[in-house]
Amino acid sequence: GNSVTQMEGPVTLSEEAFLTINCTYTATGYPSLFWYVQYPGEGLQLLLKATKADDKGSNKGFEATYRKETTSFHLEKGSVQVSDSAVYFCALSDQSGNTPLVFGKGTRLSVIA
Amino acid sequence: DTAVSQTPKYLVTQMGNDKSIKCEQNLGHDTMYWYKQDSKKFLKIMFSYNNKELIINETVPNRFSPKSPDKAHLNLHINSLELGDSAVYFCASSSEESGNTIYFGEGSWLTVV
Numbered sequence: 001g002n003s004v005t006q007m008e009g010p011v012t013l014s015e016e017a018f019l020t021i022n023c024t025y026t027a028t029g030y031p032s033l034f035w036y037v038q039y040p041g042e043g044l045q046l047l048l049k050a051t052k053a054d055d056k057g058s059n060k061g062f063e064a065t066y067r068k069e070t071t072s073f074h075l076e077k078g079s080v081q082v083s084d085s086a087v088y089f090c091a092l093s094d095q096s097g098n099t100p101l102v103f104g105k106g107t108r109l110s111v112i113a
Numbered sequence: 114d115t116a117v118s119q120t121p122k123y124l125v126t127q128m129g130n131d132k133s134i135k136c137e138q139n140l141g142h143d144t145m146y147w148y149k150q151d152s153k154k155f156l157k158i159m160f161s162y163n164n165k166e167l168i169i170n171e172t173v174p175n176r177f178s179p180k181s182p183d184k185a186h187l188n189l190h191i192n193s194l195e196l197g198d199s200a201v202y203f204c205a206s207s208s209e210e211s212g213n214t215i216y217f218g219e220g221s222w223l224t225v226v
Contacts, residue, residue, distance in 0.1 A: 032212065032213055032214075034214070034215075036217075038154075042219060042220070043203055043217045043218055043219035043220040044156075044203065044217040045217070046214060046215075046216070049212075049214060051212060087154055089156065093213045093214075093215070094213075101158075101215050103156045103157075105153075105154065105155055106154040106155075106156070108154075
């Protein structure tokens, strides 16, 4: 079945550091891939997505590239801010629309000034 | 305007009580979901409805009963609440027209005491 594996947290970085959160997936066919972010006390928000191989999703300085050959969708940001502190979830969805998202377990990021 | 709204946001109740969480989406989506996020941030799907029809029902106690009066609403009723039901419950919606991107509500924090 479909599954998502993302790096264990928590991850603690200093402001302006480079961020990478690894995510790999197992799926049949060609899933869409997503990163969701959950800020403290709030619900999940879509951060970025990619729907086919080699697509790059980007938003708010975050990027992730859909790599079919390595079945990965790593999240990166060149310079993190304190306001980026949150839990980040990698997820996939069957493009048929009949399979709901399968989520990774989430990675907590803390950015310190 | 909130796309996916759920009420109440916070709910504290005693064991054995019956409670409901309401969800409404104004995105015109035809699929709605309920997810449960436990204290370790594990996010798991509970139910999925498409055009008011139940299409996914994961292993959830039958004390949980979703009700979809129309495709814009998916309410969650819980009977005989137990301590282990304490969690954050997220409503969500999607459609093929939106590229299967799932939009989440802000969550309902349920505490059973």
